[in-house]
Amino acid sequence: MQVFLHLIQAMSIFIVVAYLYCKSPWFKPLTTESLSSKDKVYLYFFFSAISIMGTYLGLPVQDAIANTRAIGPVLAGLIGGPLLGTAVGFTSGLHRFSYGGFSAFSCGLSTTIEGTMAGIVHLYLIKKHRSESIFDPRIAFAVAFVGEVIHMAITPVFSRPYADAVELVKVVAIPMTVSCSVGAALFVSIIRDQKNTYDRIAAVSSGKAFQIAQRSLNILSRGINQQTATDLAKIIHEETGVGAVAITDKEKVMAFIGCGSDHHLPGSFIASPLTKQAIYENKVIFIDGIDNQYVCPLSETCPLNSVLVVPLQIDDEVIGTIKLYEPRNTRFLNINKSLGEGITNLLSNQLLISRYQMQKNLLLRSELKLLQAQVNPHFLFNSLNTIISILRNDADRARDLLIHLSMFLRNNIKRVNDISTLEEELDQVKSYLKIEKARFEERLAIEMNIDPNLLKQKLPTFTLQPLVENAIKHGISNMLEGGTVRINAYRLNGSTFIEIEDDAGAFQGEIGSGGLGIKIVDKRIKALFGNDFGTVLSCVPSELTKVTINVPMEAS
């Protein structure tokens, strides 16, 4: 009975060690999925120390030691595999062997065996995809139990005199087996609980970060301004549950949500020197409210006393800050601190992406401007010249042409909307063709075949006119006897197809994508409808050049 009590005492010390270990930074590696070799070296020393301590804390019984040495190698084997288990077992076994006594060899051997056996169990669990069972206390119990039984069985085999060995086993077998098994189980259960806590915190914070990321995505694609900043601050406030959230640019507060919003007003200049410092030095500033107090520069009654200021940046350039506050009665949680920094990084990335998108759109717009500008001078003066000539013989026709020219020019200037209907596009093309027809007279024939149901079909503005202009400029105008431009619009297999073709077949260049004008039209269609749609150019030399536009059919 005395042996039993003594071993329970020793075991209790291990439990305390286990508890302290879990709270120490050395526990960190156990929370990750896999152990590095450096981690294993640490674990080797730790469990070897535990195991050797088990020998020292043992009770001398009949020239032997009743002890809890087995806990170390069993845990090492379970957690780190056969190599670690054997190493710990061997180290501790060697120590025991050097201690002497008639059972020295059997004790040393059995400790090594126990470590190896636990390691084999570890391998088995990994192989069966039950790695979560490594930290199951029942497994630890069973392994330590079997290990001690083997230990007891070995002792009479290797220890002489045999009778003494049997006598020893009779006394220590039950206490040692029970205390080692229970000790190993308790130790593992403490590690498991701590590990679960870590996992839960990680799950909660990554869940929050994910929520914020998802909700902020749409907002940020509109760029950052007072409205989007307010929406963002609301989301961060809701998801983190901190006392208050502020977003600033480099000079002013753009948004402030939470307690203290009566005097922290959006639109006012940045008052806090901390924020200025964060912007100036491009670094994270944290005032925990315990060692350092946040003092509100605006109001003495401000409830806030801890703050995290994270610079928001695009391409290493600070454009503002995101600030998280807690009031006096609430501790600023570490999880919120890392969340705050993580979110800001995420937002910085999103801003970079949205800036890139904006620049891409700007590029498309300027390309479009270029396209429009290309039309003007030559076409305009030739048209005027044509009209002046016609004026000599046919004033009515000249008047009609001038009206079409005005309509064409007005539309070219006025149509700032990015999207038009097919009808609007055709009107513009008709004005254009009316004038081109006068310029080329019998050298230009025009055929149109448009499904009237498609007139409301949406298209990027200036889709048709550049293509029709190409057909004339690069096609028909190069034919001595002239040619025909055809415009067809029809539905097929749930898509709308619009074709612009000429019978010159003069296209020379990249079949499929075509020249610059066609590429811009294609890019704009893809920007509006996605990559499944766009333009395709085909050419039969000297017979036909055809650009086919494919856009999704409007729901009618």
Added chain:
Amino acid sequence: MIRTLIVDDEFHAREELESLLLETGEFVITGKCANALDAMKAIKKEKPDVVFLDIQMPVIDGFEFLGMIEEELMPHVVFVTAYDAYALKAFDENAIDYLLKPVEKDRLTKTIHKLKKSIDAGHRPAIYSNPEIKRIPCIFHNRIKLINMSDIEYVRSSQAGIYVVCPPGEFYTELTLKVFETRTNLIRCHKQYLVNLDHVDEIILHEYKQAEIKMKTSKLVPVSRRYLKILKEKMAF
């Protein structure tokens, strides 16, 4: 009276210019052409004093066109263009003048003045020392087809006109043999033939200093005694 050719691909532009020129009472219009090929024909036939030339025309633009006209036939040139991006270049080319469409009457009066001064002084029209001609406009299926110089095996002249011979066939062109001889890399081998040495397979020598060229496509081109020596030198015999 100044004998004048109008070249512009737009019908109404030609009509308008004709009206303006006739109103001044200084011009006789010898022809109106819609493209460079017709214009070459008209210049050979009518030998006008001046050509009013649009720069942007189908296939062969005004500048390229001028580079394809024989020196003896070169008229004075007035460029007429809708857009003044070409104006500077036109002056580089030593044109008498350039006019912007729509043409203003007073501006035209100045042009006439310059033109008459130049003609009265007996100035020869400026020569358009264009770089080597790289592509030859030919008539094909009612279109102007451009044939790369490197694709041409030889050029022959016949009763019907000048033909460019390439592996796929023969094409009619308005360019003269003289222009081919002076502004392309073709070598004269006969009174009626110029040959592209890159396409020559061998020269077959016959008796009495007669010879023929065998092209890589096995076509035969006659060589006259007069040009045989030069040809041999060129081929580095």
